[in-house]
Amino acid sequence: MDRKVLFAIATLLLGQAQTVSGRENLVRVTTSKDVRAGELANVYLNWLEKPPNSLTAFYTSCSHPNDTTPDDIIGQYTVRGQHPQRLAWAVPSNAQSDNCVFIYNQDENHHNEGSSKVIGKSKPVHIKRKVQKRSAAEMGIPLLQDFDSLGTWFDGVASIKQKTDYKGGVSSGASPKNASIAIVGGGISGLATALMLDSVGVHNWEIIEASGRVGGRFRTKYMADTQEWAEMGPMRLPHSVTYKEDNETLLYTDHQLTFQMAEILNTMNKNASRWRIDFIPWIQHHPNELIAQGTRRHADGRIPTRGEIEANPDLNDPPSMTSAEYEDSEKKMDNILKDTKTLKSIQKDVWRAHKTAMDEGLDDWSEQAMMRHVFKASENVTDQIWTDSDYDVFWDELHHNSNLGLDGSKDSLGETHWLCIDGGFSRLSDAFLPHIKDRLTLNRQIRKLESVQGPNDTSRTRLSWYPSVSNRTFESKEYDYTIMAVPFTMTRFMDLPTFSSVLGRAISEAGLRFKSACKVALLFSERFWEKGERPIFGGYSKPPSDPVGALYYPVYGLNESRPGLIMHYRGGDWSDRFVSFSDEEHVQTVLDSIVSLHGEQARDLYTGDYERLCWLQDEHTATAWCRPDVEQHKLYIPAYHKTEHNTIFIGEHTAPTHAWVSSSLHSSVRGSVQLLLELGLVDEAKELNKRWMGRWIKL
Ligand SMILES: Cc1cc2nc3c(=O)[nH]c(=O)nc-3n(C[C@H](O)[C@H](O)[C@H](O)COP(=O)(O)OP(=O)(O)OC[C@H]3O[C@@H](n4cnc5c(N)ncnc54)[C@H](O)[C@@H]3O)c2cc1C
Secondary structure (H helix, E strand, O other): OOHHHHHHHHHHHHOOOOOOOOOOEOEEEEEOOOEEOOOEEEEEEEEOOOOOOEEEEEEEOOOOOOOOOHHHEEEEEEOOOOOOOEEEEEOOOOOOOOEEEEEEEOOHHHHHHOOOOEEEEOOOEOEEOOOOOOOHHHHOOOOHHHOOOOOOOEEHHHHHHHHHHHHOOEEOOOOHHHOOEEEEOOEHHHHHHHHHHHHOOOOOEEEEOOOOOOEOOOOEEEOOOOOOEEEOOOOOEEEEEEEOOOOOEEEOHHHHHHHHHHHHHHHHOOOOOOOOOOEEEEOOOOOOOEEOOOEOOOOOOOOOEHHHHHHOHHHEOOOOOOOHHHHHHHHHHHHHHOOHHHHHHHHHOHHHHHHHHHHOOOOOOEHHHHHHHHOOOOHHHHHHHHHHOOOOEHHHHHHHHHOOOOEOOOOOOEEEEEEEEOOOOHHHHHOOHHHHHHHEEOOOOEEEEEEEEOHHHOEEEEEEEOOOOOOOOOEEEEEOEEEEOOOHHHHOOOEOOOOOHHHHHHHOOOOOOEEOEEEEEEEEOOOHHHOOOOOOOOOEEEOOOOOOOOEEOOOOOOOOOOOEEEEEEEEHHHHHHHOOOOHHHHHHHHHHHHHHHHOOHHHHHEEEEEEEEEHHHOOOOOOOEEOOOOOHHHHHHHHHOOOEOOEEEOOHHHOOOOOOHHHHHHHHHHHHHHHHHHOOOHHHHHHHHHHOOOOOEEO
């Protein structure tokens, strides 16, 4: 049903000769304080008598309510036993100021009586026009809260308009803020959603978490009763970047939400030392990192350092391919993947950059297909360039190049400055506990989601779980809505209702693609790598072993006389293969690699304490992060923004960026706003959008 048809039905039922008489006091009608053309607003209904079964809302001339056009209709609603408190109003961009909202009784019997159908009327509504904001870039201070993002990914106005067109409109129940909400998954996206809903007065949620702790992929492990912690999950956050060509320093705006979240939690926890989150610098690269892959040895057999290779590029192995065709294809790829303007646009406004990449068709081609069929490179050259990197989708590699790719080396366009959390990332997820622990259920793994009939012809969700591994009789609980904050690698184990085609395929095992990673941390009684002629403080070395790949020296306790750890971190295909290793074999392989760089002293100083986690083996994750295939962003992301079976999917995998904490947090803003709009709570959705830097959401 489009707006014109809706209008025709509404006016037919009302009759064209409505007269406004004295029965305007059945419901008191007010609106949001701030009503802006082209945005969403709430119409508040305060019922003085029992509402009719069906009603219509118009915004039209206060004195001539008969002169209505299809644009004036706010919606047509069936009252299902409850007194609707609010209506969601997509205010047309050309709406006249100082008209009134009229509520009409649309009951047939009422209509037949021929009495007045106007049962409520607002005072004239002042409609504000949009002030064109200066963009973050123009202001030179890219604070997310000041965003005027064109790259809107979640269009709340369109969503309400669509619902008005197809369903008649969005109205709330009698007490929308009391709707019961299950948040499945206590990772950062679930935790943040809970806090965001609380912040706008929606408190009736429950976090249901499969494991015995919150934090999900946040996995800080303190080793052997020492103060050394190993980050088996996230360990660093890009904060700012300085470009070489113009010395410009930019903040990573998409990561600001992570820093903001920590600040908010610190304030909520009154800076109590138990919960406090402090950021400290993370050193991503150090000049004395040892680079044993793709390099020659010094004359005395020593492995060269990063600094030495920078000073003498002859220490690099000669490139395996140098043909003109190769150089030309590489240059064409770099024009897309390493363009300063594009990388800066990602740092300034990742949503707009993402949208541009989608609009430019970068999600339509794999990197291989582009090289072969557009750049006309041979199979051999294509394969050489493709296997040199870990990526095959342009957007993913672009995002990588905008942070990890800016490593300060000679060939790089700039250098990223990194931060990490003093005491570990789990401090960030633990800091939520004082605010959520009264509504948290641990050790409950959801295995089934159903759409069930609620009271008054509404629908709800029912969640089921097994009480234990041996007891396979489901226990269940019903909620008005479910926010599913677990990766699809886990929802794939759930019995789910049938979702619409695209969403169903994204969830299915043939759909959204995921990747894995392994980390192994070894504890040493001394920080031997920080001593000697070429001390290493932070960064990571590359041992000769290709499978081991990278050995990190975490920055905590730099240059202090305390134990320390070296950490093996490997993604890509290797992490899938390492799953086949026993703990012992994996740890010994890593130790051998450390010895190959630092000599036998490493073996002597190894304490025997280790942590190992291959994320494919993690019971409640079974992935490290999402790595969409070609066209999956363009096709799937809009599908997450539609609520089906009263269920909203959030989490790192549903955002325009992946594998970052900020990806999860932005999905929480979007999911919370989506839920509030479902409940008709437009004012709260707007407040949340503003408070949590979700200006990329159009409301
Ligand atoms: C190895 C690694 C390194 C990383 N490095 C960084 C980094 O340096 N910087 C950065 O910013 N990000 C990094 N990330 C990414 C970041 O950790 C994630 O994006 C983020 O933590 C994901 O949060 P989430 O809430 O979306 O999902 P999760 O953390 O996976 O949360 C999902 C939750 O759902 C629970 N669950 C699963 N199934 C069920 C079920 N059936 N019923 C109930 N509960 C269930 C899980 O136990 C979990 O608690 C890294 C991730 C990994 C794995």
